[in-house]
Amino acid sequence: xxxxxxxxxxxxxxxxxxxxxxxxxxxxxxxxxxxxxxxxxxxxxxxxxxxxxxxxxxxxxxxxxxxxxxxxxxxxxxxxxxxxxxxxxxxxxxxxxxxxxxxxxxxxxxxxxxxxxxxxxxxxxxxxxxxxxxxxxxxxxxxxxxxxxxxxxxxxxxxxxxxxxxxxxxxxxxxxxxxxxxxxxxxxxxxxxxxxxxxxxxxxxxxxxxxxxxxx
Amino acid sequence: xxxxxxxxxxxxxxxxxxxxxxxxxxxxxxxxxxxxxxxxxxxxxxxxxxxxxxxxxxxxxxxxxxxxxxxxxxxxxxxxxxxxxxxxxxxxxxxxxxxxxxxxxxxxxxxxxxxxxxxxxxxxxxxxxxxxxxxxxxxxxxxxxxxxxxxxxxxxxxxxxxxxxxxxxxxxxxxxxxxxxxxxxxxxxxxxxxxxxxxxxxxxxxxxxxxxxxxxxxxxxxxxxxxxxxxxxxx
Numbered sequence: 001x002x003x004x005x006x007x008x009x010x011x012x013x014x015x016x017x018x019x020x021x022x023x024x025x026x027x028x029x030x031x032x033x034x035x036x037x038x039x040x041x042x043x044x045x046x047x048x049x050x051x052x053x054x055x056x057x058x059x060x061x062x063x064x065x066x067x068x069x070x071x072x073x074x075x076x077x078x079x080x081x082x083x084x085x086x087x088x089x090x091x092x093x094x095x096x097x098x099x100x101x102x103x104x105x106x107x108x109x110x111x112x113x114x115x116x117x118x119x120x121x122x123x124x125x126x127x128x129x130x131x132x133x134x135x136x137x138x139x140x141x142x143x144x145x146x147x148x149x150x151x152x153x154x155x156x157x158x159x160x161x162x163x164x165x166x167x168x169x170x171x172x173x174x175x176x177x178x179x180x181x182x183x184x185x186x187x188x189x190x191x192x193x194x195x196x197x198x199x200x201x202x203x204x205x206x207x208x209x210x211x212x213x214x215x216x
Numbered sequence: 217x218x219x220x221x222x223x224x225x226x227x228x229x230x231x232x233x234x235x236x237x238x239x240x241x242x243x244x245x246x247x248x249x250x251x252x253x254x255x256x257x258x259x260x261x262x263x264x265x266x267x268x269x270x271x272x273x274x275x276x277x278x279x280x281x282x283x284x285x286x287x288x289x290x291x292x293x294x295x296x297x298x299x300x301x302x303x304x305x306x307x308x309x310x311x312x313x314x315x316x317x318x319x320x321x322x323x324x325x326x327x328x329x330x331x332x333x334x335x336x337x338x339x340x341x342x343x344x345x346x347x348x349x350x351x352x353x354x355x356x357x358x359x360x361x362x363x364x365x366x367x368x369x370x371x372x373x374x375x376x377x378x379x380x381x382x383x384x385x386x387x388x389x390x391x392x393x394x395x396x397x398x399x400x401x402x403x404x405x406x407x408x409x410x411x412x413x414x415x416x417x418x419x420x421x422x423x424x425x426x427x428x429x430x431x432x433x434x435x436x437x438x439x440x441x442x443x444x445x446x447x448x449x450x451x
Contacts, residue, residue: 052317053243054390061446069246069438070374070388076244076441087386089393089421090243090269091325094318098338117341127306128314129296131344136318139338170341 005200007179012198013147015040016177017106020145021047025103026096028052028137031075033147034106048084050102052133054093057085074133097133098140105141107134109148109173111163114212116173116188118146119165131168138169150178151209159183159192159212181206183214191215219380219430220409224255227403227431231368232261235288239324239366239399240268240278241392244441247384248277251405251433252370257281265289267324267364267398269317269391273297276439285309291364293317297441316344319361321394326363328397328426333362369399372433373422376406377413380427381420389421396426405433 008016010033018040021027028050029035038058041047049058051073058073059080067078096102109120118138121131138144151157159176176183182196193215197206203216221227238256242248256264257280264287271290272279281287282300289311295301304310315323316338326334335358339345349360371392374385382404384392396402404427 051387053246054387061444063448064445067440067443067445068386069440070386072244072246072387072440072442074243076246077444078440078442079444081386087384087389089384089389090317090321090391091394094321098318098322098336127302128312130292130294130314131316132294133317135316135342135344136338139336139340140318167342 005198005205007150007198007201009179011036011039013177013179016182017145017147018042020104020143020175021045022103026050026056026101028097028102028105028141030105030107030134032108034108035075037106050093050096051079052090052093052097052137054088054090055085057082059085094133094136097136100140100142102141104143104145105137106145106147107137109146109158110165111158111160112146112148112173112176112212113163114159114161114192114214116171116185117163118144118168118173119163120168122166124166134168138172143174144172145175145177146173147177150180157209157211159210161211161213180209219428220378221429221431224251224405224431224433225258227405227429228252228255228259231401231403232256232259234261235263236261236367237265237267237364239364239369239395240266241371241390241395242277243269243387243390245273245277245439247372247388247390247392248272249370249372249405249433250437251431252403253277253280256370257284257286260286262286263288265291267291267320267366267395269293269320271295271298271301273441274299282310289313291315291320293320314344319344321391323361323364324391324394324398327365328394331363333360335359336361364398366399367401369396369402371396371402371404373404373406375408375410375415376404376427376430377410377415377424379412380404380424380430381415382406382422382424382427383415383419384421393422396422401428402426403429403431405431407434407436408432
């Protein structure tokens with residue numbers, strides 16, 4: 001048996017997600033790998049990042065002498081502003097999100113089901129921290145991309161027939177990017193299709209590590 | 217019409233009692249009403265319910281009142297990074313209603329705008345929808361969420377004029393605006409009170425009609441949860 005390909009790194013997964021960005025997009029990035037997507041925005045397009053705590057136009061981390069406690073992102077990290085930044089309150093922020101004014105969001109997940117359900121906020125029996133803005137994002141943003149490891153730490157598939165963990169949203173995911181492959185569907189009535197694999201990864205390997213049904 | 221009070225304690229006089237529903241502004245530790253929370257802790261008022269996006273962290277923000285066991289219930293979207301919260305929650309000493317962040321903001325906004333309920337697609341098909349009315353609009357399901365009508369709003373702002381027109385600074389605005397509008401009494405603490413006429417009327421974030429009491433809360437701690445920086449490029 002041949003040695004298994006290593007698949008994409010976290011940064012490569014973020015770079016793959018960044019390929020979905022289009023000029024003029026307003027985008028909300030979740031915490032973790034999704035945050036890295038900001039590092040791979042193509043130079044020839046303009047993308048405005050939204051932070052659900054009330055900002056459009058997130059700038060880079062500040063210089064040490066420009067740290068401002070009144071200027072943080074949704075992960076509570078200090079950030080900076082850009083010339084076109086705008087601030088607003090939380091109700092207006094989620095009006096943008098729920099109202100379909102944000103073009104794309106990239107989120108992590110514990111599991112995605114073949115029907116587009118996503119679970120990423122709680123594990124029964126463990127301390128619940130809360131869903132934050134995740135349920136609003138998956139309900140309202142135009143395109144939902146999930147970036148996650150293909151399998152859990154103990155090797156269980158995460159792209160599965162139906163979610164076993166409590167849902168964050170029902171039939172909402174448009175694209176799944178894992179360290180091994182990319183699955184996509186054109187609308188919420190269609191099945192996911194395997195559209196891309198990391199270098200060296202075979203369709204057989206993807207199939208062996210996926211329990212969700214998809215079009216190959 | 218005198219809205220300015222000499223201290224946070226004075227600004228809360230006559231409005232505090234056990235069992236209040238309090239709407240609090242802030243996101244994490246950004247834009248939280250530090251002095252009003254201190255004064256509430258010192259008053260000893262208890263059995264409080266807080267509608268607040270977060271519950272502070274250990275001994276910061278609402279965490280100060282958790283430590284003294286003055287909080288009965290939290291209505292929040294995210295409560296991580298708080299060991300005492302976790303202990304009380306797991307021990308069954310503290311009730312928590314998890315509410316999606318946007319739904320929480322809208323429940324406050326709705327309460328402040330005289331709207332007792334609204335339909336939203338956030339949470340459809342999840343635990344959040346359990347026990348809630350589902351209604352179909354245009355072929356899609358929505359759930360009924362209720363407005364929050366609080367007894368008291370506690371808010372942190374940047375500047376207020378003497379009539380209570382308020383401006384916030386950067387992302388410290390967050391939940392402060394919706395929380396301010398949904399309380400029977402809204403107490404605002406600010407970094408600075410400025411004379412009437414010195415704020416641009418076109419740039420007021422919270423008009424004075426929503427504000428009953430104002431107090432200067434400076435100097436502020438303004439704790440940062442995660443300081444992240446970049447290197448300055450070599451010249």
